[in-house]
Amino acid sequence: QSALTQPPSASGSPGQSVTISCTGTSSDVGGYNYVSWYQQHPGKAPKLMIYEVTKRPSGVLDRFSGSKSGNTASLTVSGLQAEDEADYYCSSYGGSNNYVVFGGGTKLTVL
Amino acid sequence: EVQLVETGGGLIQPGGSLRLSCAASGFIVSDNYMSWVRQAPGKGLEWVSVIYRGGSTYYADSVKGRFTISRDNSKNTLSLQMNSLRAEDTAVYYCARDMTTVDEYWGQGTLVTVSS
Numbered sequence: 001q002s003a004l005t006q007p008p009s010a011s012g013s014p015g016q017s018v019t020i021s022c023t024g025t026s027s028d029v030g031g032y033n034y035v036s037w038y039q040q041h042p043g044k045a046p047k048l049m050i051y052e053v054t055k056r057p058s059g060v061l062d063r064f065s066g067s068k069s070g071n072t073a074s075l076t077v078s079g080l081q082a083e084d085e086a087d088y089y090c091s092s093y094g095g096s097n098n099y100v101v102f103g104g105g106t107k108l109t110v111l
Numbered sequence: 112e113v114q115l116v117e118t119g120g121g122l123i124q125p126g127g128s129l130r131l132s133c134a135a136s137g138f139i140v141s142d143n144y145m146s147w148v149r150q151a152p153g154k155g156l157e158w159v160s161v162i163y164r165g166g167s168t169y170y171a172d173s174v175k176g177r178f179t180i181s182r183d184n185s186k187n188t189l190s191l192q193m194n195s196l197r198a199e200d201t202a203v204y205y206c207a208r209d210m211t212t213v214d215e216y217w218g219q220g221t222l223v224t225v226s227s
Contacts, residue, residue, distance in 0.1 A: 003155070034211040038156070045205060045217045046156065057213055089156050093211045097169045099146065100158040100210050 004029065004090055004103035011109040012080045020106045022073040022090030028101050030071035034093035037066055037075045040105075041086045049088075050075060077108070085110045113137035113216050115206050120221030127196050127225075133189040133206030133218060140182050143209050145189045147180060149202035150220075159204070160191065174200075196225045 005023040012018040022029065022037075029035055035053045038046035048057055050066035053073060063078045073092070077084055090103040119131040131147070147159040160170045160180040168180050179192040189206050203220040 036211055036215070045219050048215050048217075051211065051213055051215065055213065091156070091158075091211070096163075096167075099144075099161040099169055100148075102156045102158060105155040 004092060004101055006090060006103035006106045009107045009109065011111055013111045014080050014082065016080050017076060017078045018080060018108065019074050019076045020088055022103045024071050024092055026071060028092040028094040029068065029073050032093045035066065035068055035073040036091045038089045039086045040089065046089060080110050082110050084108060115208065115216060115218030117204060117206055117218045117221040120204065120223045122224045122226065123196055124227050125197060125225055128194045129196060129223060131191040131204055131221060135187050135189065140187050140189055141184045145182065146207045146210050147191050148205045148207055151202040198225050201225045
């Protein structure tokens with residue numbers, strides 16, 4: 001049950017775009033279109049930002065977008081704002097007996 | 112309104128047992144896939160266990176044989192029985208509904224501290 005690989009940190013200036021990658025294997029990210037992305041502020045529960053690779057739950061701004069190519073998924077945050085500064089985690093369905101596998105998290109800093 | 116409220120966390124000595132509960136409202140637990148996810152202090156998220164609608168259960172290797180997930184349909188609650196606790200089990204434990212879907216929902220978590 002290996003974790004997905006994310007860069008530990010990412011940064012950008014207000015108004016810029018930043019992309020966070022999430023690399024897995026053909027048994028998780030590459031094998032299913034069930035990649036999710038979460039935003040977590042300190043002391044808070046994770047908030048679902050993207051599900052099924054590209055879909056946004058109601059209420060999530062369209063500045064957040066997801067994509068996937070092969071075994072790597074990506075989250076792009078456009079028009080960076082101060083409130084986007086948070087930890088971001090990816091996850092993927094990994095099969096019935098390895099239900100969900102998470103990435104190690106990326107700390108996004110808005111400069 | 113959908114709500115998940117976790118209880119049962121606290122300080123427990125290594126080797127001890129603890130039972131977490133997750134009270135659900137606004138939906139029926141047995142109609143959904145229910146999971147436990149944990150987060151050690153300053154660390155990332157780790158999936159712990161899932162119980163499917165049909166009752167099948169699965170566990171992360173790190174807790175297999177020590178933790179048991181279950182649900183009480185009469186009380187509409189999800190539980191996690193944790194035995195043989197170790198220091199590395201120290202974490203905030205979240206219950207979550209229907210992970211990987213648009214209907215996903217998380218509780219606010221309960222802190223478990225394993226220490227002597």
